[in-house]
Amino acid sequence: MRGPLTGLRVAVPGTGAAAWHAARLLGRLGADVAAQADNHGAAADWAASGVMALTGRRDGPPVLPPGQTASAVRGALRAIELLCAVAGREVDLPGMGVLSERAALAGLRRDAPRSPGGAFRVLRAADAWVGLNLPRQSDVDLLPAWLEEADPVLDEAVARRRAGELAERARLLGLPFAVLPSEPDEQSLARGQVPFVLTGEPGARSWTLPPTVVVDLSSLWAGPLCAHLLGLTGARVIKVESVTRPDGARRGPREFYDLLHAGHESVVLDFAAAQGRAALAGLLDAADVVIEGSRPRALRQLGIDADEVLSRARDKVWIGITAYGRTGPWANVPGFGDDAALAAGLLAFDPGTGGPVPCGDAIADPVTGVNAALMAVACRMSGGAWLADLALREQIAATLVDTGEPGLPGEVARPRRREPAGVAAELGRDTGKVLAELGLPC
Known part of the structure; x- marks a missing residue:
């Protein structure tokens, strides 16, 4: 299969692990990449990201996680910026502090063997x-x-x-x-433990970033972070929620919800009613990018078929985010950011006690959200209909690169707050306006 960036040449400036990961991701998307980076410097990125401060016992020192997850996120954000520059669009994206900003806003602390959030x-x-x-x-x-x-x-x-x-x-x-x-377990053997599964064919490949309508059906962190980053690239984001089961992240911390959803429109539908399902189908058809975080069984219950929606579109991107992937024997197994990271192999051990130490705060969620945004930008620039299947576990597994360099992280930064750009819309505020604009049943 030709990747969405096939035929595009991208120069990745800089050295070190983040540039190496940026080049790696762009290459896997099909780009011809010019880069001279090596994959050293991951320890410093861990320390600067705020994740290391969240990793360890409450009464012990911060612990350096294994792998290069912080560098990989920094690289993915750099890759998005490079693609936007090719498209002639100036963007102001956050840094790898996205890995720890929920903890900063919620006041969470390291607490091994529990996660900072406690669950x-x-x-x-x-x-x-x-x-x-x-x-x-x-x-x-x-x-x-x-x-x-x-x-x-x-x-x-x-x-x-x-x-x-x-x-x-x-x-x-x-x-x-x-x-x-x-x-390897049965799921990783079935899927090959790849960083992402992307199917489709390039379209016109003008290498511009056209006007984009994002319909966001996701909740909690990974999908909403993807939508937030796409909004920062200029996309119009419409968040769609169930009237009976709205996004659980609305319950707090409120500042974190505002951070990810300020500036987005809010539509609420009754998915149990025929009219609500008809409106949902119309929104999916009108979207340029669909983001959803439901297991296949839940999508079938809503009557949603990604392949069918894509078959009706010449240029559309479907971003599916699950714990273990849309295919394979674990396709319907539930999972969240912390447990998916451990299932990938991301676990540290306290050098003093030898006890297990979860790494960061639900770290698989923000990693997947950033990578999903990169997939969406690349596919929109390519044109064509694409389905991106991102598993939380596989996003982490792809970052567990061992360079053999000594763990010398330097100063360990605390998680940093990023202030919301405004207040997120109240549930359903824009339902009537959006449905009327698209000629859909209200």
Whole structure:
């Protein structure tokens, strides 16, 4: 398959790990890349990103994570800027601080073996390190059924069981659970553990960035960050939510929600009603870019078929974000940023105690959001209909590059706030206006 950037020559300036990752990503999208970078300097990027400050015990020092995730995000943002420059569009994008800005706005701190947000915890099973995410009370209520004990003591019950047994029961119950990999599993073997799956064919390839309407069906962090970055490149963003299940990120922190959604229009629909589903179908047809974060089963329940929508369009980009990918035996397995990162192999260990240390705050979410924005920009510049399948786990796995350089990060920066550009629209504020403009049922 020809990538969307096939035929485009891009020069990546600079040296170091971020430039190396920018060149790597652009090359995988088909560009002819001129670069002289090496993949050194990742430790300094970890320290400067704010992630290292979030990694470690509450009463211990910051811990340097493995791999090059912070450098990869810095590189992806640089790649977006380079493409926009080719398209003649000036942009002002955030830096790799996007990895830690939610923690800065929410006042989160490192707290190993728990994540800064507290919902995720690393545990020791009988044969492996595992991670359990309990973001909702309904997940907590499933613990007795998962462990087959009336009143389980979590650490002790997990320690008595093998990781495979725990994973199998977690998938049956829909619990976000991960095992630190020691060898390829059935999902990675099915998908090849690639950084992204992109299918389609280039269109006119004018290498401009045309006016773009983004319909954002996603929630929480990864998809909304993608939409936010596209908005910063000049796209019009329409956020679409269910009247019964709006984006859970609206519950806070409010400043973080404002940061990602200020300037976007808000449409609310009743997906259970025929009129709501008809309006949704019309919005998908009107979009130049669709962003969604639903597992295939949930999309089918809404009557949404990405391939069918793309078949009706000459120039459209569909961004699908899931924990483990749209295909393979784990396509419908739930997951969030922390557990997906552990499933990819991203886990640090405290040098003093040897204990496990989750890396950053739900780190797979912002990594995927930045990469998704890069996919969307590249595909829009290429023209044509494209489907980008991004799995949280695979985005992290692609950054676990070992350079063998010594861990000398220098000064460890705290997570930094980025102030919102305004206040996000209240739920459904623009429903009537947007539907009327597109001639859709209100």
